[in-house]
Amino acid sequence: MSTATESDPRTEAGTPLVELSDVSKYYGNVKALEGVSLEVHAGEISCVLGDNGAGKSTLIKIIAGLHQHDAGSFTIEGEEARLSSPREALDRGIATVYQDLAVVPLMPVWRNFFLGSEPTKGFGPFKHLDARAMRETTRSELLRMGIDLRDVDQPIGTLSGGERQCVAIARAVYFGAKVLVLDEPTAALGVKQSGVVLKYVAAARDAGLGVVLITHNPHHAYLVGDRFVLLKRGTMAGSHLKSEIALEELTRQMAGGSELEQLSHELERAQGPEHLGGHPMH
Template identity: 50%
Template sequence: MSTAVEVDGTTEERTPPVLDLRAVTVRFGSVPALSRVSLALRAGEVTCVLGENGSGKSSLVAVVSGLLRPVEGELRLDGVPVRFRSPQQARSRGIATVWQDLAVAPLMSVWRNFFLGAEPTRGTWPLRRLDVGRAEEIAAQAMARVGVAGLDPAQPASALQAGERQCLAIARALHFGARVLVVDEPTAPMTIAQRALVLQSVVTARDSGLAVLFVTHNPQYAHLVGDRFLLLGGGRVAGDLTREDVDVEDLTRLVAGGDELTRLGEQLRAAHPDR
């Protein structure tokens, strides 16, 4: 069910968030990593989070993924308050995270890494056994869905390039029914073609109806796939914008910081002193 909001005198229909963060604060000792950050993730929408190192991006990913619990504020899943006590608990509720330093089991096959203990079987106990052929077929189809076509699922995962490893994690999230996908931009060096693969898989997830949180420092990549842009600075929301608000040049200038980002942050705090 969608809700109607008034924007510039017109009524705009918006779907309720799948996951909603409300005035979330995280502290390490007395130092706030996030300060009253609010964020709404909606199905079929990519929200890009941008900011410099130390802006709070990693802390935000950790909160959404169940790795950190806020000291103030709340998370709501389908409108119901939740407290994730671990990444496993968040994952069980449909939140899949592709971590920045994503690792695979290099000597295991691609299809083994894809299923990770949820492999299809055939036969009945006590003769039940792995259905390797079916597992390879599913893994290959899932990878093709996110743009990695012609992959041999029996090859070791160590043969995958960095972008393909990210796509493997995204393909797995899609196959196993995730509702929220968090993609933390990888630190591993990538070619343009490999980055394009990751961006294509993000778009595929959005078009499949997932609510996507894409964390990046690159405004050009963000503007290619993003529907909304959350700018963080010093753990605070410095901007919450849509594609209609900014073009790629505007976004690049804002992310670069300087006077523009400072003024935007001041304007937002003046308009919303409670944030």
């Protein structure tokens, strides 16, 4: 019989924080996901790659508690789960940061950091927001993640897209998330801003969180990822550990290597003189 001081053998064996096994989701006759598997481990980044319509958003919705899966299994720390709401997902330690961040642009950074979870002082009719504590906590938590904001009183709308993503990541870490799901955090950003965001994604991993990075950019995924799952039209097109695949091969698979080769042959033929009215172009 094990004593209370002994650690759970499943944890020692590396039980994933979140695991999806052969998960499927149907909307009427439409198969949005079919037979998709994903492991998310503490201190690791699992990347989900795919183009638009590959099933990435459906996968996010299942992990985030917005939708429930129709087949397969979804476990959180080894326990079978069927989340009924995003609030339940948060209570289980799963925080999702969407591409179109839910921020109030005209409110200061510190108000957005605590939005919906504001600490108060006083009692009854004298209860009021503890603005000083929120300002100090926001500043120190951002600094702890390596984010040095000049002024947490500035409206969050004045921050760059990358900085807003970083505030959202720091917020999830502060409020105790174990799993952080990031929906295309670099999609609308340039190279420099993308680099800033990826740095904080790595900081969340180093803080011990399990990170799910949803992206269509294999270069960004390969910079930080430990595991890669490729989705194509709702099905698994590949699953790899970083040690098993080079960036070139990941990029080729992501781009649909064989389909591109086929397309290039078709395009070469299409450009022949016979397709241009028999007259070579000058």
